[in-house]
């Protein structure tokens with residue numbers, strides 16, 4: 001539950017969130033539901049994580065406003081296929097699209113990166129995001145005041161840690177694409193921004209970072225702790241709500257406890 005936002009902020013609005021089965025995406029989807037939205041949640045490749053995380057968070061009274069979709073986004077065409085699934089279930093415009101699904105796919109040493117590794121990272125973190133967004137643009141334009149909120153990363157600016165070169169560069173694409181889209185889509189009334197999380201304790205870091213590395217990172221952060229998914233979600237809601245951020249577009253909002261200050 002996110003305190004501080006009106007429970008009617010997104011009433012009668014439709015929001016699409018990808019990667020919402022767990023981690024940051026589950027917190028975002030819950031936040032939109034708490035604020036009255038109808039949420040189309042892409043929960044990942046299967047339902048198992050959604051049952052353990054997203055559905056644990058959602059209250060019974062909110063379930064009728066929640067649609068769950070699954071899709072593997074790691075291949076060419078997958079973003080377009082997901083868009084068709086989303087559009088099939090819609091009876092009106094899309095007011096906000098949150099592109100959140102993504103991951104590092106592994107730590108790959110720069111000297112031995114394979115074509116398959118390169119393709120997996122690019123297909124998931126870049127291609128699927130572009131495909132989904134492109135296919136949903138007519139539905140976003142129809143909302144007359146829609147918002148796109150992308151998910152970049154602190155690593156897009158600072159370069160990440162060893163083994164993350166493909167991932168970090170894929171997120172730099174997302175940051176630059178966000179600014180370019182913001183300019184191009186402004187005449188259509190669509191604002192485009194991104195949230196750039198720092199080190200957030202989700203399965204992402206449980207998979208890819210050691211406890212020692214995380215402890216060192218926490219000690220170096222000005223606010224003296226790692227982030228949580230619930231630290232990130234309010235920034236997405238803020239950027240999606242024209243009432244709160246109607247004059248903000250093309251911005252990357254850093255949510256990192258002061259770990260990086262641009």
Ligand SMILES: NC(=O)c1ccc[n+]([C@@H]2O[C@H](COP(=O)([O-])OP(=O)(O)OC[C@H]3O[C@@H](n4cnc5c(N)ncnc54)[C@H](OP(=O)(O)O)[C@@H]3O)[C@@H](O)[C@H]2O)c1
Nearest residue numbers: 019023024044045072073074101102153197199200202204
């Ligand atoms: N955690 C951090 O510190 C951090 C920092 C900067 C940026 N980010 C970004 O924030 C976003 C959310 O990350 P998170 O920390 O919440 O990670 P997470 O807990 O691992 O969740 C990632 C989400 O993306 C989905 N996903 C991953 N691979 C997929 C695939 N091939 N096809 C479809 N869906 C897939 C996952 O679904 P499955 O359940 O199917 O895997 C899951 O729903 C990502 O874009 C990540 O890069 C995270």
